[in-house]
Amino acid sequence: MGRGDLTNAEWDRLESFLPRLGARGGRWSDHRRVINGVLYRVRTGVQWRDLPERFGPWETVYKRHRRWSADGYLADAAVEGAGRRGRRGPDRLGRLGGLHRGACSSACRRCEEGTARRSSSKGDRPADEPGRSGASETARPAGGGGQIGECLGRSRGGFTTKIHLAADGRCRPLALLLTPGHYGDGPQLRSVLEQVSVPRLGVGRPRTRPNRVLADKAYTSRENRRYLRRRGIAHTIPERLDQRRHRHDRGSRGGRPTGFDREHYKKRNTVERAINRLKGFRAVATRYEKRAYIYLGTVTLATLIIWLRT
Incomplete structure (x- = not known):
């Protein structure tokens, strides 16, 4: 077993979610060897053609990653990994208390080498790749959504894709959302939280509502606060100075000050640490894929490994 490969315990938990070998006829390469090849590439960021020979033909590894x-x-x-692993440790998703989720985003620079076409000014192109869910904008950690473009746009960091995510108190991503790099953070909060769905071990509906949401000033819009209050979710989001000044200028019509708990806000670093974990995978920190759904699959696989190894 090479460095970074799946252990026997990790493979036992993952194998049941993959399609059976030979389900489509003919002989398939071993799933475990292929997954280890994809992991090697996600961890190191090498080109597919440079995969070591112990993983088999690089075309097989790439095509299966693209198909999955x-x-x-x-x-x-x-x-399913989030549902099975989320009950262990001090931050138990099965309980109604003690669950905090942070929301944040991070831009990942696009590697512009090669002949990949650049997107339009808004960073969107129609997707045409067939599949069960198509090119997906969202993943909770992983799942289908509507079809969108390639999630590329110009921002201060250059030609980038932005990853919006929610994480639990143990720095594990719970929901993912890809947008072009110039999209704002605040308007994506609702879309991210609606993708959170952690299955329970026993009977019952999946856990979709956290006890509290921690987010920075980018999410401090009135619309976001109304949405959280409507769902009964406590939140700790600091108010921007311009909003505070505008509320004071309006007097009694400006409404009451927003509540802010500094002690709760200290736990918001968990989502930043979750982003740091994801960017430890070089193929996540720098986007090498042309197609958005393949890059989403790369980020999802990194999320899955974080859950398996936490």
């Missing part, structure tokens, strides 16, 4: 990204197999495995 489109079909959602890795997405389903990540969702």
Whole structure:
């Protein structure tokens, strides 16, 4: 077993979510060897052609990763992994108390080498890759959504894709959302939280509502606060100075000050640490894929490994 490969215990938990070998006829390469090849590439960021020979033909590894990204197999495995592993440790998702989720985003620079076409000014192109879920904008850690473009746009960091995510108190991603790099953070809060769905071990509906949401000033809009209050979710979001000044200028019509608990806000670093974990995978920190759904599959696989190894 090479450095970074799946252990026997990790493979036992993952194998049941993958399609059976030979399900489509003919002989398939071993799933475990292929997954280890994809992991090697996600961890190191090498070109597919430079994969070591112990993983088999690089075309097999790449094509299976592309197919599973489109079909959602890795997405389903990540969702189930969150449900099975989320009850262990001090931050138990099965309880109504003690669960905090942070929301944040991070831009990942696009590697512009090669002949990949650049997107339009808004960073969107129609997707045409077939699959069970198509090119997906969202992943909870992983799942289908509507079809969008390639999630590329110009921002201060250059030609980038932005990853919006929610994480639990143990720095594990719970929901993912890809947008072009110039999209704002605040308007994506609702979309991210609606993708959170952690299955329970026993009977009952999946856990979708946290006890409290921690987010920075980018999410401090009135619309976001109304949405959180409507769902009964406590939140700790600091108010921007311009909003505070505007509320004071309006007097009694400006409404009451927003509540802010500094002690709760100290726990918001968990989502930043979750982003740091994801960017420890070089193929996540820098986007090498041309197609958005393949890059989403790469980020989803990194999320799955974080859940398996936490």
